[in-house]
Amino acid sequence: MKKLLFQFDTDSNPSSFDTVVAYDGGADHVIPHGGLTPDNISSLVEGTIFTRAPKDKKNTAIFVGGSNMIAGQELFIAVQNLFFPGFQVSVMLDSNGSNTTAAAAVAKIATSCSLADKKVVVLGGTGPVGQRAAAMFAQEGAKVSITSRHIFAAEKACFAMQDRFGVDLTPIEATDCDARGEAIKGANIVFATGAAGIELLKTEHWENNPTLEVLADANATPPLGIGGTDVLDKGITRHNKIVWGAIGFGALKLVLHRACIAKLFDDNKQIFDAELIFKLAKEMA
Numbered sequence: 001m002k003k004l005l006f007q008f009d010t011d012s013n014p015s016s017f018d019t020v021v022a023y024d025g026g027a028d029h030v031i032p033h034g035g036l037t038p039d040n041i042s043s044l045v046e047g048t049i050f051t052r053a054p055k056d057k058k059n060t061a062i063f064v065g066g067s068n069m070i071a072g073q074e075l076f077i078a079v080q081n082l083f084f085p086g087f088q089v090s091v092m093l094d095s096n097g098s099n100t101t102a103a104a105a106v107a108k109i110a111t112s113c114s115l116a117d118k119k120v121v122v123l124g125g126t127g128p129v130g131q132r133a134a135a136m137f138a139q140e141g142a143k144v145s146i147t148s149r150h151i152f153a154a155e156k157a158c159f160a161m162q163d164r165f166g167v168d169l170t171p172i173e174a175t176d177c178d179a180r181g182e183a184i185k186g187a188n189i190v191f192a193t194g195a196a197g198i199e200l201l202k203t204e205h206w207e208n209n210p211t212l213e214v215l216a217d218a219n220a221t222p223p224l225g226i227g228g229t230d231v232l233d234k235g236i237t238r239h240n241k242i243v244w245g246a247i248g249f250g251a252l253k254l255v256l257h258r259a260c261i262a263k264l265f266d267d268n269k270q271i272f273d274a275e276l277i278f279k280l281a282k283e284m285a
Helices: 016-024 042-049 054-059 069-081 095-112 128-139 151-165 177-183 246-264 274-284
Strands: 004-009 029-033 060-065 090-093 119-123 143-148 170-173 189-192 214-217 234-238 241-244
Touching (some): 004 016, 004 042, 042 060, 054 060, 060 095, 060 246, 069 095, 069 128, 095 189, 095 234, 095 274, 119 177, 128 189, 128 274, 241 246
Parallel strands (some): 004 060, 119 143
């Protein structure tokens, strides 16, 4: 029986990246749908849960994606609300690649140093990857801060992660590189998750930081988020700090994404959100 993955995207044009990884993850057919909201998915979900016998439902799964994590999370919940005993399929949430990217980065950083009681600063952390990574660090026992150019945005992100994961994060307003350099004083780990092509730190802001152990940068578009690093850095040492570039931990992200897709077809009751994806990332790292 064919393994069918229905790609539910909140954007009008479903992500081609997610489609390719879905095939690489073992789906026989990927059926993308764009522009989905909680209000227009009922017939699509019903089509996935009513068409196959109980023993065969494991061969149908749903992937929720798109560029907007909040919209994706709402859609993810709405899909599950349409399930009932005996009629459900496995479902995964990875809007903007946020769960798999954050999980891969944090898992790789954890191979470079322990996370418990470490001071972590997530630069430009108000986006999907930054928020989810901050929550994962906190769940591992780290003391985590999120920076933003606007304190309101940082506070909003911290409140959202407290509501979703029950973690306490600290918001920091940092409007430029110098301010971010001040924000990372005393930090042990820095993870840059700002917008593509925006430099958040210059080399001078981190190279002589005596407490800093690990830096990671999720940005692969020049200029990089952390000056003086390279997108290919794979746990190498620079200025006595361990550095992970976007491609350096990106290999794990892709392997992790494919592995999650494959596991969706193990049975019809898999629910892949941040917690389960991060658990798998730690095992794979």
